Amino acid sequence: NAGVMQNPRHLVRRRGQEARLRCSPMKGHSHVYWYRQLPEEGLKFMVYLQKENIIDESGMPKERFSAEFPKEGPSILRIQQVVRGDSAAYFCASSPGGGPTDTQYFGPGTRLTVL
Amino acid sequence: RKEVEQDPGPFNVPEGATVAFNCTYSNSASQSFFWYRQDCRKEPKLLMSVYSSGNEDGRFTAQLNRASQYISLLIRDSKLSDSATYLCVVNRAGNNRKLIWGLGTSLAVNP
Numbered sequence: 001n002a003g004v005m006q007n008p009r010h011l012v013r014r015r016g017q018e019a020r021l022r023c024s025p026m027k028g029h030s031h032v033y034w035y036r037q038l039p040e041e042g043l044k045f046m047v048y049l050q051k052e053n054i055i056d057e058s059g060m061p062k063e064r065f066s067a068e069f070p071k072e073g074p075s076i077l078r079i080q081q082v083v084r085g086d087s088a089a090y091f092c093a094s095s096p097g098g099g100p101t102d103t104q105y106f107g108p109g110t111r112l113t114v115l
Numbered sequence: 116r117k118e119v120e121q122d123p124g125p126f127n128v129p130e131g132a133t134v135a136f137n138c139t140y141s142n143s144a145s146q147s148f149f150w151y152r153q154d155c156r157k158e159p160k161l162l163m164s165v166y167s168s169g170n171e172d173g174r175f176t177a178q179l180n181r182a183s184q185y186i187s188l189l190i191r192d193s194k195l196s197d198s199a200t201y202l203c204v205v206n207r208a209g210n211n212r213k214l215i216w217g218l219g220t221s222l223a224v225n226p
Contacts, residue, residue, distance in 0.1 A: 033214075035216075041218065042216040042218040042219065043216040044216070045214060045215070048213065058213070089156075103161055103164075104214065105161075106159050106160065107158060108157070
Protein backbone atom coordinates (compact mmCIF):
# COMPACT_ATOMS: atom_id res chain seq x y z
CA ASN A 1 0.00 0.00 0.00
CA ALA A 2 1.84 3.06 -1.24
CA GLY A 3 1.98 6.02 1.08
CA VAL A 4 1.03 9.58 0.28
CA MET A 5 2.76 10.65 -2.89
CA GLN A 6 3.69 14.17 -3.83
CA ASN A 7 5.26 15.50 -6.96
CA PRO A 8 7.38 17.14 -7.89
CA ARG A 9 9.69 16.77 -4.92
CA HIS A 10 11.53 19.94 -5.89
CA LEU A 11 10.17 22.81 -7.94
CA VAL A 12 11.96 25.95 -9.02
CA ARG A 13 10.01 28.89 -10.36
CA ARG A 14 10.79 32.47 -11.23
CA ARG A 15 8.75 35.27 -9.76
CA GLY A 16 5.44 35.65 -11.55
CA GLN A 17 5.22 32.05 -12.75
CA GLU A 18 2.68 29.48 -11.62
CA ALA A 19 3.45 26.53 -9.37
CA ARG A 20 1.35 23.35 -9.38
CA LEU A 21 1.86 20.84 -6.61
CA ARG A 22 0.26 17.43 -6.74
CA CYS A 23 -0.74 15.03 -3.99
CA SER A 24 -2.05 11.49 -4.28
CA PRO A 25 -3.48 10.30 -0.96
CA MET A 26 -3.02 6.84 0.43
CA LYS A 27 -5.30 4.22 -1.06
CA GLY A 28 -8.67 4.37 0.62
CA HIS A 29 -8.17 7.87 2.02
CA SER A 30 -10.60 10.52 0.91
CA HIS A 31 -9.47 13.37 3.17
CA VAL A 32 -6.55 15.55 2.11
CA TYR A 33 -4.80 18.37 3.95
CA TRP A 34 -2.19 20.82 2.75
CA TYR A 35 0.40 22.39 5.06
CA ARG A 36 3.19 24.86 4.47
CA GLN A 37 6.45 24.94 6.37
CA LEU A 38 8.51 28.07 5.97
CA PRO A 39 12.22 27.93 6.81
CA GLU A 40 12.75 27.87 10.57
CA GLU A 41 8.98 27.86 11.19
CA GLY A 42 6.40 25.28 12.14
CA LEU A 43 3.86 23.69 9.88
CA LYS A 44 0.86 25.85 9.12
CA PHE A 45 -2.47 24.41 8.04
CA MET A 46 -3.63 25.69 4.68
CA VAL A 47 -6.65 23.75 3.46
CA TYR A 48 -8.67 20.59 4.05
CA LEU A 49 -10.46 18.87 1.18
CA GLN A 50 -12.59 15.85 0.52
CA LYS A 51 -13.31 14.59 -2.95
CA GLU A 52 -14.66 17.49 -5.00
CA ASN A 53 -15.19 19.64 -1.90
CA ILE A 54 -13.20 22.22 -0.01
CA ILE A 55 -14.10 21.73 3.63
CA ASP A 56 -11.88 24.30 5.33
CA GLU A 57 -9.65 26.80 3.57
CA SER A 58 -9.15 29.13 6.50
CA GLY A 59 -5.37 28.81 6.26
CA MET A 60 -5.10 29.69 2.61
CA PRO A 61 -3.79 33.12 1.65
CA LYS A 62 -6.62 35.18 0.20
CA GLU A 63 -5.00 35.66 -3.17
CA ARG A 64 -3.02 33.57 -5.65
CA PHE A 65 -3.53 30.26 -3.84
CA SER A 66 -6.15 27.67 -4.73
CA ALA A 67 -6.67 23.96 -4.13
CA GLU A 68 -8.79 21.24 -5.59
CA PHE A 69 -9.37 17.53 -5.13
CA PRO A 70 -11.25 16.29 -8.19
CA LYS A 71 -13.27 13.12 -8.39
CA GLU A 72 -10.49 11.51 -10.39
CA GLY A 73 -6.81 12.24 -9.97
CA PRO A 74 -4.63 13.88 -7.37
CA SER A 75 -5.25 16.91 -5.25
CA ILE A 76 -3.65 20.04 -6.69
CA LEU A 77 -2.35 23.07 -4.85
CA ARG A 78 -1.90 25.93 -7.27
CA ILE A 79 0.06 29.09 -6.61
CA GLN A 80 -0.28 31.79 -9.22
CA GLN A 81 2.25 34.58 -9.76
CA VAL A 82 4.68 33.21 -7.22
CA VAL A 83 6.76 35.53 -5.08
CA ARG A 84 9.96 34.85 -3.14
CA GLY A 85 7.99 34.56 0.08
CA ASP A 86 6.22 31.49 -1.31
CA SER A 87 9.48 29.53 -1.07
CA ALA A 88 8.76 26.77 1.42
CA ALA A 89 8.13 23.08 1.85
CA TYR A 90 4.53 22.15 1.07
CA PHE A 91 3.32 18.96 2.70
CA CYS A 92 0.21 17.04 1.88
CA ALA A 93 -1.38 14.62 4.33
CA SER A 94 -4.27 12.23 4.01
CA SER A 95 -6.52 10.39 6.43
CA PRO A 96 -9.23 7.79 6.09
CA GLY A 97 -11.74 9.97 7.91
CA GLY A 98 -12.03 13.49 9.26
CA GLY A 99 -12.39 12.74 12.94
CA PRO A 100 -10.10 13.97 15.71
CA THR A 101 -8.45 10.61 16.17
CA ASP A 102 -7.88 9.91 12.49
CA THR A 103 -4.16 9.91 11.93
CA GLN A 104 -2.88 12.15 9.18
CA TYR A 105 -0.17 10.52 7.08
CA PHE A 106 2.23 12.86 5.38
CA GLY A 107 3.78 12.81 1.97
CA PRO A 108 7.46 13.64 1.43
CA GLY A 109 6.67 17.24 0.54
CA THR A 110 7.39 19.52 -2.38
CA ARG A 111 10.15 22.06 -1.85
CA LEU A 112 9.34 25.17 -3.81
CA THR A 113 12.08 27.66 -4.54
CA VAL A 114 11.17 30.97 -6.10
CA LEU A 115 14.04 32.78 -7.75
CA ARG B 116 1.25 34.01 22.66
CA LYS B 117 1.55 31.04 20.30
CA GLU B 118 -1.20 28.44 20.49
CA VAL B 119 1.33 25.66 21.00
CA GLU B 120 4.67 26.41 22.60
CA GLN B 121 7.73 24.24 22.91
CA ASP B 122 11.28 24.74 24.08
CA PRO B 123 13.21 24.78 20.79
CA GLY B 124 16.31 23.21 22.32
CA PRO B 125 18.59 21.90 21.06
CA PHE B 126 18.87 19.10 23.54
CA ASN B 127 22.22 17.34 23.31
CA VAL B 128 22.28 14.07 25.24
CA PRO B 129 24.50 10.99 25.29
CA GLU B 130 23.23 7.63 24.17
CA GLY B 131 21.28 5.90 26.89
CA ALA B 132 20.12 9.12 28.53
CA THR B 133 16.55 9.92 29.45
CA VAL B 134 15.22 13.15 28.01
CA ALA B 135 11.91 14.95 28.50
CA PHE B 136 10.19 17.48 26.29
CA ASN B 137 7.41 19.79 27.35
CA CYS B 138 4.70 21.55 25.45
CA THR B 139 1.97 23.97 26.49
CA TYR B 140 -1.17 24.87 24.60
CA SER B 141 -3.40 27.89 25.00
CA ASN B 142 -6.86 26.65 24.01
CA SER B 143 -8.44 24.86 26.96
CA ALA B 144 -11.06 23.29 24.70
CA SER B 145 -8.49 21.42 22.59
CA GLN B 146 -9.35 17.76 22.37
CA SER B 147 -6.66 15.78 20.59
CA PHE B 148 -2.94 15.79 21.16
CA PHE B 149 -0.05 14.20 19.32
CA TRP B 150 3.69 13.98 19.17
CA TYR B 151 5.25 13.83 15.71
CA ARG B 152 8.90 13.56 14.82
CA GLN B 153 10.48 15.22 11.84
CA ASP B 154 13.89 14.39 10.49
CA CYS B 155 15.84 17.07 8.67
CA ARG B 156 14.16 17.93 5.36
CA LYS B 157 11.71 15.06 5.70
CA GLU B 158 8.00 14.85 6.35
CA PRO B 159 6.54 14.68 9.89
CA LYS B 160 5.71 11.20 11.12
CA LEU B 161 3.33 10.38 13.92
CA LEU B 162 5.17 9.20 16.99
CA MET B 163 2.20 8.77 19.29
CA SER B 164 -1.16 10.16 20.24
CA VAL B 165 -1.47 11.49 23.78
CA TYR B 166 -4.32 10.30 25.95
CA SER B 167 -5.62 11.75 29.19
CA SER B 168 -4.51 8.73 31.17
CA GLY B 169 -1.02 8.90 29.72
CA ASN B 170 0.35 6.28 27.39
CA GLU B 171 3.54 4.42 26.72
CA ASP B 172 5.02 2.92 23.58
CA GLY B 173 8.28 1.15 24.20
CA ARG B 174 10.85 3.75 25.29
CA PHE B 175 8.40 6.62 24.77
CA THR B 176 5.91 7.90 27.34
CA ALA B 177 3.46 10.71 26.76
CA GLN B 178 1.52 12.56 29.45
CA LEU B 179 -1.29 15.07 29.29
CA ASN B 180 -2.24 17.51 32.04
CA ARG B 181 -5.44 19.24 31.01
CA ALA B 182 -5.58 21.46 34.09
CA SER B 183 -2.20 22.95 33.30
CA GLN B 184 -2.64 22.61 29.52
CA TYR B 185 0.62 20.79 29.34
CA ILE B 186 1.87 17.80 27.37
CA SER B 187 5.10 15.94 27.84
CA LEU B 188 7.16 13.32 26.04
CA LEU B 189 9.73 11.19 27.81
CA ILE B 190 12.31 9.21 25.89
CA ARG B 191 14.21 6.58 27.85
CA ASP B 192 17.47 4.89 26.85
CA SER B 193 17.86 7.28 23.93
CA LYS B 194 19.39 5.99 20.70
CA LEU B 195 21.34 7.77 18.00
CA SER B 196 18.35 7.24 15.73
CA ASP B 197 16.18 9.32 18.06
CA SER B 198 17.97 12.46 16.84
CA ALA B 199 15.24 14.53 15.21
CA THR B 200 12.87 17.40 15.85
CA TYR B 201 9.88 16.51 18.01
CA LEU B 202 6.68 18.35 17.23
CA CYS B 203 3.84 18.87 19.66
CA VAL B 204 0.51 18.97 17.82
CA VAL B 205 -2.92 19.96 19.11
CA ASN B 206 -6.27 20.02 17.40
CA ARG B 207 -8.12 23.31 17.32
CA ALA B 208 -11.30 23.04 19.26
CA GLY B 209 -14.42 23.09 17.17
CA ASN B 210 -12.53 22.01 14.09
CA ASN B 211 -11.05 18.63 14.70
CA ARG B 212 -9.37 18.44 11.37
CA LYS B 213 -7.14 21.45 11.79
CA LEU B 214 -3.98 20.58 13.60
CA ILE B 215 -1.93 23.31 15.27
CA TRP B 216 1.79 22.64 15.35
CA GLY B 217 4.48 23.70 17.73
CA LEU B 218 7.79 24.78 16.29
CA GLY B 219 9.44 21.64 17.58
CA THR B 220 12.20 20.66 19.96
CA SER B 221 15.47 19.58 18.45
CA LEU B 222 17.18 16.50 19.91
CA ALA B 223 20.69 15.34 19.16
CA VAL B 224 21.76 12.04 20.70
CA ASN B 225 25.52 11.72 20.76
CA PRO B 226 27.63 8.55 20.87
